Amino acid sequence: MLLYCNRPKEARQSSTRLFCCKSNRGSKMLVTSFEEKLDPRVKRTRKLLTDAFEELVQEKSLHAITVQDIAERATVNRATFYAHFDDKYALMDHLVASSYRETVKNKLADACGFSHENLALLIEATCEFLSRYTSSCHPSDEKYRPLIETQIQAQIKGLLSRWLEEHTNENGPSNIDIEITSTVYSWAIFGAGMQWAQHSNGSTLEDYSADVVSLILDGAPVP
Structure with missing residues (x-):
């Protein structure tokens, strides 16, 4: 997997976060995020987009990847992409x-x-x-x-x-x-x-x- 490192200042920070809390079954590490509370359909669409992005960064640089590239690889349209991510x-x-x-x-x-x-x-x-x-x-x-x-x-x-x-x-x-x-x-x-x-x-x-x-x-x- 290729992971990249910064984005322009105008792009907003991700809302995901990691935290630890105790469950009712005792002290356990519960690593979670707002993503885990999303509708299953939203999760599936986001997975399509992230999988498509991971494939694309194996093929070319981040600079060369466009939103259209990601949407086409994920088999969704650009409007669907922007419903989930700003850019x-x-x-x-x-x-x-x-x-x-x-x-x-x-x-x-x-x-x-x-x-x-x-x-x-x-x-x-x-x-x-x-x-x-x-x-x-x-x-x-x-x-x-x-x-x-x-x-x-x-x-x-x-x-x-x-x-x-x-x-x-x-x-x-x-x-x-x-x-x-x-x-x-x-x-x-x-x-x-x-x-x-x-x-x-x-x-x-x-x-x-x-x-x-x-x-x-x-x-x-x-x-």
Whole structure:
């Protein structure tokens, strides 16, 4: 799968988001989005469009792909496309976000809440996703690269915010600023993921994620 990286400033942000909550059957990781609440017919149409887009980015650059190309490949008309997405960049955002959410969901299937173990699993999922991304990004689409940073960081931040909020609700008030903490942690996790994807040093992903967790939670050793 080819995932691309940024869209013009005039294109709007995707409304999808990732979060964790508790089910009535106990503490479980429920990775979901507004997409899961949509009518089945809407889901099917969106899948046709995303599948068509994935096929097209295997064949040519994002810049060369048009909405008409996507609609024809999906066997729908342009009006149907615009009923679901503002433009091809909105579709791209949707694909990036949903692909990342699926990676996280597979890694954290039965986990919920802020802990060393879950933080390590989130880091592993991010490393795996970014490794696939960096190996498949079309050279001519490097200018779109910033999207992956803002989109995935926002997804990580959203999940961490909810973990921290839930932790605070269960354990009482704390001095932790959830907004600052989730922002700093999310960029640290994203940066660690990019480092792993671009410069894997031969260690296992499990060892790498454990080292990153220690840096995030304990900080670097002071000389």
